[in-house]
Amino acid sequence: MYSRLWVLIVILLTGSVTMAQDNANIAGKWYGTFKLYYGDKYRMIIDLQKDGAGYKGTLQLPEMSDNDYFELETVVYRKDTLLLRIDALRFSFTGVWDPAVNQFRGITGFADDQSHSDLGRKEITAAEMYKRPQEPKPPFPYYTEQVKFNNIKDSVTLAGTFTRPAAQGKYPVVLMLSGSGPQDRNEEIAGHKLFLVLADYFARNGIASLRYDDRGFAGSTGDFDTSDIYDFSHDALTALKYLKTRKDVDPARIGLLGHSEGAVVAQITAANNPAVAFVISMGGVGVSGRELIDQQSAAKGKMAGKSDSLILADQARMKPYWDLLASDSDIAVVTPKAQEILRNIYRNSSEDVKKGQTEDELVRASVMRPETISLLRYKPLTYLKQIKCPFMAINGTADIQVDANANLKEIERALNENGNLLTTIRKFDGLNHLFQRCKTCEVNEYGELEQTIDPLVPAFMAHWILQLPPQEDR
Template sequence: MYRGFWVLIVSLLTGSVGMAQDNVNIAGKWYGTFKLYYGDKYRMIVNLEKDGAGYKGTLELPEMSDNDQFEIETVVYRRDTLLLRIDGMRFAFTGVWDPAAKQFRGITGLGDDQSDTDLGRKEITVGEVYKRPQEPKPPFPYYTEQVRFNNVKDSVTLAGTFTRPAAQGKYPVVLLLSGSGPQDRNEEIAGHKLFLVLADYFARNGIATLRYDDRGFGASTGDFDTSDIYDFSHDALTALKYLKARKDVDIFRTGVLGHSEGAIVAQIVAANNPGVAFVISMAGVGVSGRELIDQQSAAKGKMAGKPDSLILADQVRMKPYWDLLASDSNIAAITPRAQEILRNIYRNSSEDVKKGQTEDELIRRANMSRETISLLRYKPLTYLKQIKCPVMAINGTADIQVDATTNLKEIERALNENGNLLTTIRKFDGLNHLFQRCKTCDVSEYGELEQTIDPLVPEFMAHWILQLPPSEGR
């Protein structure tokens, strides 16, 4: 994207501009928003001042960095076109002045993403960026406590929030496990705080929860980038141990709820573990990580309108790469070969593909983190067959990241064939990976939707939890 983006910028600056006029004074603050892959919207504040014959300035990104100001390395204002650039963070904005609207209409690029952006003088508040009617607001009719607990094995301190009904007592409790990538305790995605909404609903309906920042993120210590799903399971086990030491928790009704990758961690934690009273899998997988990759590429291809023949061709082309990463080989040992495969794929790609990114950009973007490799190599059957407690598995039929039909079928089969008939399997029609009722149902729509989660989902889960007998009685 970055190279193609700069081709666009150069053409804007060097080509003829039909609406060219005397430049307006652009000194002062300018406000805009841009959108990333999952529909995450971010505010940007550009502060410009005169610098000789030109301008200099700073950039603020309030949602990404609270008080930091980044020096804008390049400020070009020619005719009616404004160009801003910061190479170190791969940020760029180019816009053309709209005299009627009194703002620059253009494109923002950040890393590998690009988004339409209007840059104007009117300040933009957080509330104007996102409308999230389900996000709970104080005062809350329940008890909330900020907590910390230590994963001694990995020398990690985890920070989280414990929530329960206000009255004293021992409550069923759910440990909430977030999806892939570094996540905060609310599992915030595109302004949606899924776990906050769930914790609020559960507390209002007699159920306690614990949610925590991933290691190396938020207020938790540790290094996320060098960790995998098995490290995350150590954190979850530590959280369970912490919960069982509390006097306001029913240790025989202590369960885990995982969303997406968190559902995988829940499988690992619950395997052959009598301390887990129940499992809830939200958008969890039943097929291997390698098979999931092909499912995702097929779903995204269909979403883009590709014919089946082209989708299959894409999968065949990428097969050597994914097969290598999914093998049991040492990551460092296979990295040179993996990069060689990607270079060959790039060199044999169409010119349209090459216009979007360079060969080196493709290599750089290839995600070979420990987390990704562990997901690719994950085989759910290994753990599902060891789970003996009640399991609820729910997926949305409009989820293009985890196919509902295939994965729910495999989860149910793995549990039932190994003697666990305490299963509740449910497909929610028309819901996406976040369990939102969606329109296009593409991942880029997450942030556009006001709904954080379809209300039927937390209601369904809470009812199921409350009717379960204590594990002591099973």
């Protein structure tokens, strides 16, 4: 990762900009965007005012907080270079004036992410940040209803959207389960609303759906940060019970569709559960959470051009840390031991590694929520062998988060060896973890791609659902 100083040096040495006048007035509002890990874009509004011989100002982040203004702790403007910092937010901007476009061109740092950013005078609207041609717009030619249902066991109220074809009738229904981290009902990632697009396609093709906000997020109550995958399964079971009360749902054709972590939740929910008519696993795992860590590190290493020997060396260095966290020991007991392992790894790392992060920052960033720990310790075989209903597992071959070959092979093996031959396994060539047709296929590309999902995927799923016989006919 390039340092901000090095980027500035490169710009200056290449002569791609000319010096601005020393007395140029930069007071007023400046607008820009920056990207985070998955390519999510966020607007920033910088408002600068003269302050003696220098400047002071505020930062506004509309996507993160509608009305909050954060005081800039550092504002340095010398000739053509602008430096802004708010250490409490771990925010920084370093840019060089480019008179060809009348903008500061540079780097924004936010938490652990850095991205190229421009600051200009033109206001940026939310609609201008992304192009999403597949996102449906009202009026919709089908029925939608905002609903709420209660997980009494955990005292959680879940808010969601039920969608079905416009005509009255009893429809097969898909309950959608979202991936890791707090997600809204549309599973919005980097401006892509995957579940909204799927619900739209299903409703236009004779299939109902229910999608809901994760507990503790958007319209749902509860505490996400203290919850794990088994708590999320309780929410899914509550949603299943709610669907059975609806007169426009065929109770013999209620299935689960889980994406990424949601596929894990679907496995847990469907195990020994006759109420589940089918399961669709999108980008789901068949190997243990511990094995998945090594698969992901290998995939990222290859994307970075590392040799196999270097990848294996990296895995060996981290093995004690991951093995300890993945053990069945009490997490409160193993956490300080794991952090000490991490400190030793840091101390023995190269200076280049240490430049990007301090030892304490690394340890703080390593603190895991119950959700992450439960995923790390998850063993799919335990639940897959208890699933008897039709099961579809699909993965993209360009997915660097969940390897298609290894995970589909294990899913199929676990189901078949325990007598479930109602399995459909499919690899989609050239698709990433979001089932987009990708170019670099790295995770930070998700937001750059206009496609939300390759059209072949919802068509394949809908056809499969519609040809399934009701439960009583099996």
